[in-house]
Amino acid sequence: MTQQQPRIILITDPDCENALKWLDRHDWCRGVIVPLNTSAEGFESLLHRPWEIICQMPGHQQTLAYQYECLNQPLPDIKTLLHRASQTLGDRMHWLGLVEEDSSGVAFPQALLREKPSTHAQAYAMLKQRLAEALQPAADLPDLPLSATVGFAMNLHAHAAMGVSHLTLERTNDDVDDLQTGIAFCRGAARQYQVPTWGIDFSLWWGAIVGPGYLVQKLPASFHRRNLFVSAFSGAGALIMEGMARGQDCVNPDNPPAVAQAVQEVGTFFGDFDPGKVQTPVAVMLPEDHGWMTRPYWQGTRTMCSYAHVPCRPGDRGIDGFFNTAFPGSPCAMDPFPFGSYQSNDPPATPFGLSCVGPDFAPTPGDLFDAHPYIPFGRFHDRAQAKAAFSQHNIDPAPYRPMATSRWGDIFDVLTTDVSLDLLNDYPVIVLLGGIELTDELTTTLMRYVNAGGRLILSAGVATPQHSQLIGMEIEPELWMGRAWSWDGGSQVHEPFRYLPAKLYPQTLCMAQTNCGQPLVVCHPIGRGQVWTTTVPWFQGVGTDHLDLCVHLWDHVIRQVQPVIVKGLPVQWVTACVDDATHVLIVNHDPITWQGCVTANHDLRAARSLLDNQPLKIENNQIALSIPAYDLAIIRMQ
16 A cells, blocks of 8 residues: 555644653654744754654734734744744744634634624625735735634635634534534545635634633544544644644653544554545535534524624525535534533633634633533532542543434535536536525536536525526426425325425426425536535425435435445445545444444455454455544444
8 A cells, every 4th residue: 555644733832841751762754843932952953853844823913913912022023033933944834824713812803702793794705804904014025835724614725715724623612613514625625626625623712611722632532533544544734733732741652642642543543544435525605704604502593604703694594404414413512501400600612713702812701601411410519620620530431422413424615616527527416405596607617517417405495497408498487385295206294394396397307396386406417427406495494404306316316436335334434545445434422332234236256454454354345343432433344
């Protein structure tokens, strides 16, 4: 196999000798992230090591000023520091100037809270302007590689469009959204804007116990281990460990804590193993200004665009419906109260986050916010008691940090409408979600995509009466009420919905209809491809974010391009291929052993478990597996 480049990047400080000694003992470290105002001696100590040196300091003047005000330190001259570091480090230097600019309490969220944009377009325009301003300090260093760490998946494409060379997304923090959706967005944004390296920033902060500043690296690490394996297997070129080298004793090179041991395992394994090209046959397309993120239970269903709290527009809830179907359980990743309510919520999970905007960061009293617990009772008096229990008894956080499973596999990349036909042609299936406007240019691009063999899925709402040539029917601009539907002549399914009446073109096939005979799902052949349209607006049900009929549609089309079939209780799974082999990562997020099987779409002659290098038995083209609680398996099928 082709050996991959080392993947691990550690956020540290040149003075943290224990962390550097630990990294020196391994060959998988790719780089370190250090403060831009590191001393010349500190930089020199890094230059004899073969790592990328990523210098971190926020570039936006308002962000920088607010951060140093909170630190009670004098404001640095960032331009001078950039030139000094560039002269010292040369082509080894990268600048991380977009440091969670979209999510940090000292950064862009302050502008959203103050100015309160009222539309998706206004919030998106503010973000683009903010990112452009944040990169101005490096304007006279045009060859300086730029890095960005993003807090929320919804902002990845805007960051990628800025010309960054490294695009990473923070995960494993209970105030950012789930891993699977994040990978789909990050990988898609990197492909769309040709970003050389994308990756995941793994936070070790867990606000559920003790609140701000508590790190979990000394607790059992099955949660972070699974996140690391999934990200590396899914194509992440950088795995950034945030918080692991905080303080002199966080990484003892002679006795590394549990999270560090998980990093060692992943770094060593993927140093020798190349999973190949991750299989992503489905692209999800969203509007550029979609403002969508995985929605936690306490956010409600009426607003978008994070701290802007912009009212939802038609189609937004349909995005919820698709991703909740694709990644069941994904909204549960963001929960500051996994043990129920605390008798005392002091300190809160965070002084600033989506779940809590505290007085130090709220521009006005009206901006103060505290998420409500899911249940009104709980196990602990406060977070300090929770911390004591976890530390004293070495409790595994895994049951309290849920991860989502896969309905069709993690086979998605997320793109926006600012996309080329060449990229679209890489995906056998494209799903249009949200309030996409089918301009003449986009419609022409999609027609060419379908004509070349692609399969397009969309709903009424995106499709209008003006798009009859694309969808193969004439839809009426009015809403009717439906109460039952049938698929391909099958039995009636009782379910309320709204739909648009339509008249089919002769070549268009009706796959589902109302009990009154009106078309609900149609397939329009164009060239070598197909357009699948539902007359149900936005894929939404009555009072729900998706309709079972639309899940049936997604199943029908997407399962035709699934790389493998995984049977058993729900698990997460990803596939990749190299040469004549298919690699499958299966992750068990439950507290009991998973029993199931993997079926290939081609004849198998050999299979092997790669983590323990054991052969696997093949029966009827299936491979039976048993995966322990909170564990994973990687198999090679030929």
